[in-house]
Amino acid sequence: MCGITGFIQWSGDLTQDSQLLVKMTESLAHRGPDGSGTWISNPCAFGHRRLSVIDPENGAQPMIIHREEDVYAIVYNGELYNAAELKNELVQRGHIFHTKCDTEVLLVSYIEWGPDCLDRLNGIFAFAIWDSVKEQVFLARDRVGVKPLFYSYVDGTLIFGSEPKAILQHPKVEPVVGPEGLAEVFIVGPARTPGHGVYRDISELRPGRAMIFGREGLHTYTYWKLMSRPHPDNEQQTAAHLRELIQDTVERQLVSDVPVCSLLSGGLDSSALSALAVDYYTRTGQGQVHTYSVDYVDNDKHFKSHAFQPGADAPWIKRMHEELQTRHHWIEFDTPELVEALELSTQKRDLPGMADVDASLLLFCREIKKGATVAISGEAADEIFGGYPWFHREDALNSGTFPWSVAPQLRDSLLSPEIREWIRPLEYLGDRYSDAVAEVPVLEGEDAQQAKMRVMSYLNITRFMPTLLDRKDRMSMGVGLEVRVPYTDHRLIDYVFNIPWNIKMSGNREKGILRKALEGVLPDDVLYRKKSPYPKTHNPNYLSTVKQQVLSILDDPSSPILPLINTKKIRELASSPDASSNLPWFGQLMSGPQLFAYLAQVNFWLKDYHVSIR
Numbered sequence: 014m015c016g017i018t019g020f021i022q023w024s025g026d027l028t029q030d031s032q033l034l035v036k037m038t039e040s041l042a043h044r045g046p047d048g049s050g051t052w053i054s055n056p057c058a059f060g061h062r063r064l065s066v067i068d069p070e071n072g073a074q075p076m077i078i079h080r081e082e083d084v085y086a087i088v089y090n091g092e093l094y095n096a097a098e099l100k101n102e103l104v105q106r107g108h109i110f111h112t113k114c115d116t117e118v119l120l121v122s123y124i125e126w127g128p129d130c131l132d133r134l135n136g137i138f139a140f141a142i143w144d145s146v147k148e149q150v151f152l153a154r155d156r157v158g159v160k161p162l163f164y165s166y167v168d169g170t171l172i173f174g175s176e177p178k179a180i181l182q183h184p185k186v187e188p189v190v191g192p193e194g195l196a197e198v199f200i201v202g203p204a205r206t207p208g209h210g211v212y213r214d215i216s217e218l219r220p221g222r223a224m225i226f227g228r229e230g231l232h233t234y235t236y237w238k239l240m241s242r243p244h245p246d247n248e249q250q251t252a253a254h255l256r257e258l259i260q261d262t263v264e265r266q267l268v269s270d271v272p273v274c275s276l277l278s279g280g281l282d283s284s285a286l287s288a289l290a291v292d293y294y295t296r297t298g299q300g301q302v303h304t305y306s307v308d309y310v311d312n313d314k315h316f317k318s319h320a321f322q323p324g325a326d327a328p329w330i331k332r333m334h335e336e337l338q339t340r341h342h343w344i345e346f347d348t349p350e351l352v353e354a355l356e357l358s359t360q361k362r363d364l365p366g367m368a369d370v371d372a373s374l375l376l377f378c379r380e381i382k383k384g385a386t387v388a389i390s391g392e393a394a395d396e397i398f399g400g401y402p403w404f405h406r407e408d409a410l411n412s413g414t415f416p417w418s419v420a421p422q423l424r425d426s427l428l429s430p431e432i433r434e435w436i437r438p439l440e441y442l443g444d445r446y447s448d449a450v451a452e453v454p455v456l457e458g459e460d461a462q463q464a465k466m467r468v469m470s471y472l473n474i475t476r477f478m479p480t481l482l483d484r485k486d487r488m489s490m491g492v493g494l495e496v497r498v499p500y501t502d503h504r505l506i507d508y509v510f511n512i513p514w515n516i517k518m519s520g521n522r523e524k525g526i527l528r529k530a531l532e533g534v535l536p537d538d539v540l541y542r543k544k545s546p547y548p549k550t551h552n553p554n555y556l557s558t559v560k561q562q563v564l565s566i567l568d569d570p571s572s573p574i575l576p577l578i579n580t581k582k583i584r585e586l587a588s589s590p591d592a593s594s595n596l597p598w599f600g601q602l603m604s605g606p607q608l609f610a611y612l613a614q615v616n617f618w619l620k621d622y623h624v625s626i627r
Contacts, residue, residue, distance in 0.1 A: 017090050017140065017162075018037045018038055018060045018175065019037075019058050020058050020183060021056055027058050033182070034059075034060050036182050037060055037174065038050075038062060040179045044490045044493065048062070054084070057086070060179075061088045065270075066269055066495060074087065075088050078117075083145055084143070084145040085145070087116060087141070089139075096115035099122055099133060120142065122134070128153075128223060128236075136155065139161060139218075148227060148228060149225055150171070152173060153222070154222060155220065156221045157503060158219070161175055161176065162175065164215070164217075166231055186212075186214050189627060190211060193436075195626065196441040197209055199436075199577075200421060200442050201418070201442060207476070207479060220475075221237040238454075240507070243511070244511045255530035258508065259499070259505065267293055269387050271386045272299075273385075273387045275290050275303070275390075276391070278306060278329075279328070281394070281531070286499060290389065302337070303340045304333075304341045305342045305344060306326070307373060308344075308345050309351075309550040310345060310346065310552065332538075336536060342380075342381075346373060348552055351372050351376070354372035354373070355368065355610055355614055357372075357375060359618050361491035362483070362484070363487075365614035368606075368607045369607060374485070374488040378488055379494075386495060388497070392498040394527065396470075397509050398517060398523075398527045399466070399523060404473075414443070426579065426582055427612075428579060430579075449476055453467060478501075549604075556605060559609040559610045559613060564584070564587060577615075577626070578612070583612065587609070
């Protein structure tokens with residue numbers, strides 16, 4: 014895994030901009046602590062920071078291949094999980110390889126098949142390729158958006174980067190945010206609209222899309238998207254096929270020249286991945302699997318069960334690591350560490366994010382990095398298989414908005430009257446929801462209930478899941494840790510999207526078909542445990558600290574957030590009984606502590622990035 018950046022312009026001498034390219038590249042040093050490289054050849058400038066996972070000796074980038082007078086160059090962030098098969102096919106077609114790394118496989122695949130190479134890739138990726146024959150740059154992002162790719166097209170110059178911070182180093186791009194960007198921050202979040210970069214001049218290349226930039230201009234197109242089709246398999250066949258897909262995916266993603274660890278919460282998703290990893294390591298003689306878990310000081314004293322977090326994780330983590338005989342690492346954080354990390358996590362994401370969930374994940378990944386370079390994680394299973402409570406509640410299914418944004422009036426009330434009038438947040442949210450629903454591929458003959466569940470699945474996969482994947486990428490790569498997410502394999506998502514809801518709910522349980530597919534992989538008590546999300550702190554000290562932090566921001570007339578918010582309303586919330594609750598009340602996902610932590614993140618972001626609102 015790596016960080017990529019660069020710019021392409023058809024006029025001027027780019028060699029005069031070598032220091033600019035270095036500056037852009039070094040802004041991504043956290044993504045690639047093992048090496049740095051730049052390449053300039055008019056009209057193209059590429060920069061790369063490297064995290065060595067495959068072929069550490071020979072995989073330096075930018076990678077250049079010369080074919081007589083023709084030049085091909087690549088900067089690439091990701092992993093190809095079918096690199097071995099592709100390499101064999103390319104060798105049979107006469108290509109000679111000089112490294113063991115998948116970067117060369119990807120570049121040679123482009124040389125052989127051009128943009129159509131995307132159809133052959135199984136992996137997570139964001140890359141840019143300079144093609145001197147066609148005089149164009151080809152950029153692409155993986156099908157579901159595991160790896161990020163942002164760009165700006167200003168005054169005929171295309172500027173790109175793994176993160177907005179690299180693009181913001183370029184003098185043509187300023188940290189300006191307009192009404193749409195503010196609406197994304199205050200009303201659409203936490204699930205940012207695909208393609209929207211929040212900053213006025215920065216866009217995101219959407220998952221499953223590619224871009225070609227030549228002298229004639231910029232062209233973006235879709236090479237993969239979710240499709241609706243009849244599901245021919247019965248319940249038994251579905252479970253069997255899922256089992257094969259998941260096992261194949263996990264084993265492909267365990268391939269690495271450095272050890273791979275597993276994140277273990279004791280829940281269904283992470284326990285299954287850990288169990289399959291242990292089985293694979295045992296069969297291949299690779300030794301003991303290391304597992305990691307996160308918790309918070311005094312959570313055992315303050316935890317209260319609710320619909321989104323029905324039970325504590327610690328006993329189940331112990332149950333699984335003892336069952337699997339992994340070498341387990343318990344990691345615990347206290348309130349001061351979490352509060353301190355709110356600003357750093359905002360800088361890693363270049364935006365306010367998921368408050369304490371971002372901060373704790375950043376700290377967690379930093380601890381894991383001390384003993385590992387690659388991890389696997391259970392992200393995305395709930396979006397794909399229907400694990401969240403909102404899949405199973407009629408009020409959420411019929412809300413007419415995103416299920417994680419069912420209290421938009423509360424969010425709206427936090428804004429100053431002037432900003433509310435300027436950005437029209439409720440209207441903006443309604444338009445984004447309508448756009449998303451209009452994208453859903455219809456299946457002829459599907460009854461109304463199945464069609465409703467298809468819409469919910471589509472919203473979760475295309476709107477909510479990318480938010481969690483972005484969080485995972487930015488917090489893990491923020492400390493140079495690569496986290497792989499097997500449940501996002503596009504073959505698995507494509508198959509599960511079309512499983513009828515009654516089969517997905519096998520045994521009348523959420524994610525029932527996944528549980529059925531994993532029978533024998535996990536002990537029954539773990540297999541049928543109720544879902545529990547990424548753990549949060551339940552310590553009341555956290556609330557009091559972040560609430561006081563926000564009140565201090567409100568008392569400081571220089572705080573950049575003040576013109577944007579209804580300070581009177583926020584003071585009222587701070588003094589209300591609801592503010593002391595850890596239950597989700599501010600929409601589906603945000604509790605009182607998270608609200609105040611998020612407002613603090615917004616203020617950090619506006620201040621640290623010198624954001625101009627206009």
